[in-house]
Amino acid sequence: MMCTPRADAILKVCRHLVRAGPAALLLAGLAMAAPARADDAKVRISRQPGFVYLPAVLAEQHKLIEKQAKAAGLGDVTVEWVNLTSGAAGNDALLSGNIDIVDSGSTNMLLLNDRTRGDVKGLCGVGSTPMLLLTRNPAVKTLGDFSGKDKIALPSVKVSTQAVLLQIAARKAFGPENATKLDPLTVQLGHPDAVAALASPQNEVNSHFSLPPFQQRELQDPAIHAVLNSYELVGEPVSNAIFYARTGWFNRNPKLAAAIVAAIDEANAEIAKDPLQAAKDYVTATNDKTPPETLVAIMKEPGTTFSTTPYGIMLQARHFYAMKTIKAEPKDWKDTFFPIVHGLPGK
Numbered sequence: 001m002m003c004t005p006r007a008d009a010i011l012k013v014c015r016h017l018v019r020a021g022p023a024a025l026l027l028a029g030l031a032m033a034a035p036a037r038a039d040d041a042k043v044r045i046s047r048q049p050g051f052v053y054l055p056a057v058l059a060e061q062h063k064l065i066e067k068q069a070k071a072a073g074l075g076d077v078t079v080e081w082v083n084l085t086s087g088a089a090g091n092d093a094l095l096s097g098n099i100d101i102v103d104s105g106s107t108n109m110l111l112l113n114d115r116t117r118g119d120v121k122g123l124c125g126v127g128s129t130p131m132l133l134l135t136r137n138p139a140v141k142t143l144g145d146f147s148g149k150d151k152i153a154l155p156s157v158k159v160s161t162q163a164v165l166l167q168i169a170a171r172k173a174f175g176p177e178n179a180t181k182l183d184p185l186t187v188q189l190g191h192p193d194a195v196a197a198l199a200s201p202q203n204e205v206n207s208h209f210s211l212p213p214f215q216q217r218e219l220q221d222p223a224i225h226a227v228l229n230s231y232e233l234v235g236e237p238v239s240n241a242i243f244y245a246r247t248g249w250f251n252r253n254p255k256l257a258a259a260i261v262a263a264i265d266e267a268n269a270e271i272a273k274d275p276l277q278a279a280k281d282y283v284t285a286t287n288d289k290t291p292p293e294t295l296v297a298i299m300k301e302p303g304t305t306f307s308t309t310p311y312g313i314m315l316q317a318r319h320f321y322a323m324k325t326i327k328a329e330p331k332d333w334k335d336t337f338f339p340i341v342h343g344l345p346g347k
Contacts, residue, residue: 231303
């Protein structure tokens with residue numbers, strides 16, 4: 001009987017396995033018998049410091065993604081959480097293939113969405129919290145009081161949520177042509193480092209566009225006061241924590257993507273059901289020194305929202321386009337998010 005090229009190749013593999021012994025035959029048999037899975041068995045997610053990431057912290061601590069993935073028929077999925085200090089670092093890691101999902105401010109996603117022509121999109125919202133611009137300079141009461149003697153710490157200059165909100169505030173205070181007036185005063189520092197800098201009178205960094213729980217900790221110092229509240233500035237929640245990924249990963253992992261969104265929804269339900277326990281879990285997971293009762297008070301502040309719904313996307317996208325930071329203006333927030341959340345009331 002004449003063998004086809006494919007049959008001849010299979011026969012050669014079988015002869016090799018017979019010579020390799022029973023163990024090789026067993027492993028080969030198990031591999032051929034195992035059902036094919038479309039989704040990856042591992043996902044790598046970045047995380048940053050800050051209370052706005054509470055749903056992601058709970059998802060990690062309670063293994064909610066693993067739970068939802070198994071419920072979706074994906075079996076055991078490994079979730080690797082990667083610590084990063086800024087969205088810029090997350091973007092670099094995403095583009096280099098070192099992580100699969102970034103958990104950061106929506107401005108970082110919008111920047112990559114534009115530069116990759118839609119290859120990077122939002123997966124879901126995570127959280128929104130008011131952010132305070134703080135200073136230890138007693139002479140600074142308004143934005144107009146900042147001078148060249150001041151240095152304002154931001155997680156990323158020009159493109160972080162804080163940087164964009166600072167430009168929006170400057171635009172309102174000084175006119176559209178002066179939206180970047182305060183940019184020369186900004187420096188890039190992760191929130192923990194910015195807290196340490198603000199606590200030291202000798203440090204040139206005397207101001208910080210912060211976020212919970214760092215801003216609550218900073219305000220315990222009577223020498224530090226708030227100049228600006230982001231929620232009062234724009235009058236709506238702004239998602240300063242979202243999940244986003246590349247289109248190739250999303251298309252390859254439809255069930256896993258849905259499981260991740262379901263896990264964040266489950267974490268949000270835990271927060272709503274028992275805020276104090278969620279706060280205690282956050283403290284345990286992060287070793288944060290903020291009293292859980294203070295964290296519960298933060299949850300009740302206007303503008304604090306833990307939801308998979310994305311907020312403030314178009315507000316930031318329009319600003320980016322006006323500043324020529326992005327080339328194409330999205331017509332709708334859905335243009336920058338995967339369809340998995342298009343049914344939610346985002347804006």
